[in-house]
Amino acid sequence: MPSETIQSARRPGRPAKQAASKDQRERLLDIALELFARQGVADTTLSAIARKAGMTPAMAHYYFKTREQLFDVLIDERIMPARTDIEAIFKEHAADPMRALTLFVERLVATHVRLPWFGALWIREMISDNDIFKQHMRKRFGAEQQAAKFDAVRRWQREGKLNPQIEPALLFVSLLGLTTLPMVAVRRWQGDPLVAHIDAQVIARHAVALLTQGVGPGLAGAQGI
Amino acid sequence: MPSETIQSARRPGRPAKQAASKDQRERLLDIALELFARQGVADTTLSAIARKAGMTPAMAHYYFKTREQLFDVLIDERIMPARTDIEAIFKEHAADPMRALTLFVERLVATHVRLPWFGALWIREMISDNDIFKQHMRKRFGAEQQAAKFDAVRRWQREGKLNPQIEPALLFVSLLGLTTLPMVAVRRWQGDPLVAHIDAQVIARHAVALLTQGVGPGLAGAQGI
DNA sequence: GAATTAATTAATGAGTTTATTAATATTGAG
């Protein structure tokens, strides 16, 4: 036992296979999502991600080369699937917008519970001007898709199924503003007794209450209460 | 004329007084607000602010020492005044919440036109977890103020002036979600013909339409249309 | 008009971040 200076618990080299532990690449992605959502992309270094995952910075480089590429992978493997999953509701319920809106809100909220990083990243993407987001997202979400969504809203309005005063291009942003924004905001309020009772369910009920009585076609069409 | 290497157009020293140009400190604050709003605080260096203002990094240090202190100054001199101005509406119209809400929306939108940085910074503050925002804002906005706002909403609900299904703690966030978030988002969509028609007025009308028919006390109380 | 204060630039050191390389150890295929 040549007692040299104990400088590190671990020396280079491939480790012995662990029993069913999640693979390192996935763990880096998990932690990257968490940190990007909490602090923003700009404020999160590759080293920080690796450190928090208990790895060396070189590991992050080994798997992703750069932060940009890591982010690209996140978009493809994590963000886009969650997003298309949520937006699918409008195709599934094309005939009944009010039901679609309610389900959309509930699925947004459920997604937030399942994937806590989801909301913050979406909001950040919406407000960031020159971030990596812009270029990377644009590639995947085309203008046609957006046009189709707006057209659907206009059609519902023509059919008398939706408040004609609603601006089609703003409906989806409004939905996010009523659900995702509160979800993200309340997390910051943890520990404040004034808002201790606000959870996903409360937010969903609040949003639906505001929407069903505001987005409905008729003025006296009292479905609620 | 000792022809040395021409290395800079300007040598050290206090400049001759300019004719009524805005003072440098204010220009740095202006540009800091713009960049903080567009890119976030973390992604904006003091040097970048100075460079964009056509000054050296040392100027930023001369006036503010650090980015944190610059941000402190911004909060006190720019952000807080705008914010208290907007929130004052609820004290001015304590007896008529529906009118207060409409005015609040309109003033939010007007503020955004006057101070384009306002919305993005507010949203960023709401979603940022550990940023400088948190500590600095908490000092100025106390818990009592927030409790008073929530109580006002509850009182309106008891008086039958507001939809009882609304969650008091979420009302203000919802208002921001319906106005400020869209305002910030549309700026990112510049150049997209699908949303070229969306301006401050359109957003305000959309938000008011959603709110008046959703937040009103009675179900058949058809004030709109 | 001399002394003090204000405003500015150039230069720089300390600290971080990014990206990379070389060395090392384990696995798995043939």
Add this chain to the structure above:
DNA sequence: CTCAATATTAATAAACTCATTAATTAATTC
């Protein structure tokens, strides 16, 4: 069993950021 592929660490160079200082020039005050 050998060897190529895979996974990991240590170490490091280049670039950038932050904050700071010394020198320099103009304005103001007395």
